[in-house]
Amino acid sequence: MFQYILEAKKIEFSYLDGTKAIKDLSLKIPQGKKIAVVGNNGAGKTTLFLHFNGVHRPQKGEILFKGEKLSYNKTQLKTLRKNIGIVFQDPDNQLFSASVYQDISFGPVNLGWPENKIRAKIEKVMKQTGTWDLRDKPTHSLSHGQKKRVAIAGILVMEPEIIILDEPTAGLDPIYTGQIMKLLDDFNKNGTTIVLSSHNIDEIYAWADYVFVINAGEIIAQGLPEEVFRNENILKKANLIKPWVLEIFDELMGNTEIAEYTKIPRTREEIINIIRNLHSTCN
Amino acid sequence: MLYVDEFVYTNKLRNSHPLERFIFAFVTLIIGILTNNPLINLIIVTIMLSFLIYWAKIPSFVVVRLMLIPMGFLVLGVVTIAISISFSPNDMLAYIPVGTYYLGITFKSLNLAISTMLRALSSISCLYFLALTTPMIELIYVLEILKMPNIVTELMILVYRFIFIFIETAFNIYTAQSSRWGYCNFKRSIYSLGILFANLWGKAFLKSKALFISLLSRGYENKLQVLNPKYRFSKVYIITFGIIDLLLIIMAFI
Numbered sequence: 001m002f003q004y005i006l007e008a009k010k011i012e013f014s015y016l017d018g019t020k021a022i023k024d025l026s027l028k029i030p031q032g033k034k035i036a037v038v039g040n041n042g043a044g045k046t047t048l049f050l051h052f053n054g055v056h057r058p059q060k061g062e063i064l065f066k067g068e069k070l071s072y073n074k075t076q077l078k079t080l081r082k083n084i085g086i087v088f089q090d091p092d093n094q095l096f097s098a099s100v101y102q103d104i105s106f107g108p109v110n111l112g113w114p115e116n117k118i119r120a121k122i123e124k125v126m127k128q129t130g131t132w133d134l135r136d137k138p139t140h141s142l143s144h145g146q147k148k149r150v151a152i153a154g155i156l157v158m159e160p161e162i163i164i165l166d167e168p169t170a171g172l173d174p175i176y177t178g179q180i181m182k183l184l185d186d187f188n189k190n191g192t193t194i195v196l197s198s199h200n201i202d203e204i205y206a207w208a209d210y211v212f213v214i215n216a217g218e219i220i221a222q223g224l225p226e227e228v229f230r231n232e233n234i235l236k237k238a239n240l241i242k243p244w245v246l247e248i249f250d251e252l253m254g255n256t257e258i259a260e261y262t263k264i265p266r267t268r269e270e271i272i273n274i275i276r277n278l279h280s281t282c283n
Numbered sequence: 284m285l286y287v288d289e290f291v292y293t294n295k296l297r298n299s300h301p302l303e304r305f306i307f308a309f310v311t312l313i314i315g316i317l318t319n320n321p322l323i324n325l326i327i328v329t330i331m332l333s334f335l336i337y338w339a340k341i342p343s344f345v346v347v348r349l350m351l352i353p354m355g356f357l358v359l360g361v362v363t364i365a366i367s368i369s370f371s372p373n374d375m376l377a378y379i380p381v382g383t384y385y386l387g388i389t390f391k392s393l394n395l396a397i398s399t400m401l402r403a404l405s406s407i408s409c410l411y412f413l414a415l416t417t418p419m420i421e422l423i424y425v426l427e428i429l430k431m432p433n434i435v436t437e438l439m440i441l442v443y444r445f446i447f448i449f450i451e452t453a454f455n456i457y458t459a460q461s462s463r464w465g466y467c468n469f470k471r472s473i474y475s476l477g478i479l480f481a482n483l484w485g486k487a488f489l490k491s492k493a494l495f496i497s498l499l500s501r502g503y504e505n506k507l508q509v510l511n512p513k514y515r516f517s518k519v520y521i522i523t524f525g526i527i528d529l530l531l532i533i534m535a536f537i
Contacts, residue, residue, distance in 0.1 A: 050496065078504075093490060096440070097444055098444045099420040099509075105509045106498075109509060110501060136292070137292065138292055140451075
């Protein structure tokens with residue numbers, strides 16, 4: 001039994017123009033886990049994330065942080081936003097300063113930390129995210145991937161308990177995608193809960209502990225990645241494609257008797273190992 | 284403008300405290316304005332331009348081109364000072380008779396014109412020295428040290444950043460339009476340009492809204508407080524700048 005750090009209870013939200021973005025949605029985020037939220041464009045992922053740190057207020061239902069209901073008063077919002085960091089999809093919407101260093105310092109200064117601590121923390125995070133060499137460069141001369149890493153650094157530096165990332169790897173090349181995922185894993189090992197949305201199903205499948213599938217403002221499925229991504233109905237309904245590792249594994253399962261390999265592979269390496277073992281048993 | 288911005292960030296004088304350069308440019312500017320000796324002005328122009336080209340390593344064609352920008356205004360202004368009207372052509376170096384008057388240049392007016400020109404040029408070179416060696420962010424930092432009200436520096440930070448987003452967005456729309464023949468003739472160009480601007484306003488509005496949300500998420504409370512990297516004072520720079528200004532003051536006023 002996990003402890004739930006964040007909960008949404010039957011929330012509903014529509015925008016001013018009448019679009020219903022969230023309909024009767026409930027979910028529980030277990031503490032210290034790696035959570036993925038998948039769904040097609042316009043499914044309501046970003047809107048949902050903005051509920052988690054109190055920017056949006058549900059018109060019905062409630063949000064609970066560590067079991068406590070959000071009341072949206074100033075002090076509570078402050079602690080909430082200190083503990084929940086959101087990295088937005090478009091880094092140009094997040095980076096407000098032309099100086100990389102200034103931008104990353106913004107969050108910690110708001111938290112009121114002493115200057116020495118802030119400077120040490122900034123340096124550490126900038127080195128972790130590979131942005132230390134960019135500190136003298138103006139924001140507008142950075143590439144999209146570099147901006148994205150600066151935006152992520154600006155959130156990590158605040159040491160939030162939950163980090164929410166809205167498509168963190170969209171537009172990044174495979175090398176940096178790998179580095180970012182690795183970095184998130186490191187933070188996760190130190191106890192940080194990670195919630196991310198992505199369109200890259202293969203990446204989610206290899207990485208996540210638990211998956212929520214969101215479609216048209218509703219959670220239509222949740223569970224372990226190998227369960228959710230095997231359910232053809234859900235995949236079809238949410239416009240998703242089965243992860244290739246799982247696809248190949250299921251194909252192998254149908255043709256040969258490898259039922260003893262009960263551990264379902266999650267990564268490229270694992271499936272390759274299974275195929276290699278298969279070869280050696282055949283010979 | 285954007286083009287110049289790139290040289291500013293890579294100039295070789297950037298690695299020390301921006302306050303040094305700010306004070307040097309400012310003090311030299313005041314010496315140049317107060318002095319009555321055109322030679323001092325000429326020396327200031329020489330020093331500033333050679334610092335830019337040889338020390339800061341800004342390509343000379345950039346510096347020369349920038350110096351040429353205000354030249355048009357300057358020449359026009361100076362010519363009107365140099366030419367005077369008089370009843371007699373006695374002390375004029377050159378003149379054209381216009382009716383009973385004489386339109387010409389006197390020794391005095393020529394002197395005044397030249398010293399005005401040099402004074403203006405020395406001021407411009409001082410400002411260029413500051414502008415080309417100190418990126419906007421560092422200039423804002425200097426203003427903060429000089430106790431500029433917060434609201435001004437915050438606005439400067441945001442405006443400077445958004446100039447680039449604005450231009451980039453406009454350029455992207457322009458590219459998308461022109462690759463679909465949006466600017467093939469005059470009529471279509473006017474139409475496309477109209478759409479471009481309408482879109483820019485909408486986008487600017489959305490961007491500012493998104494920025495506000497992301498600032499809120501990072502604990503924004505009506506104050507845009509940030510830390511700047513630690514800049515170190517450099518003894519070499521301070522001594523060099525100090526000696527130059529001291530010599531200029533001695534030559535100009537003693």
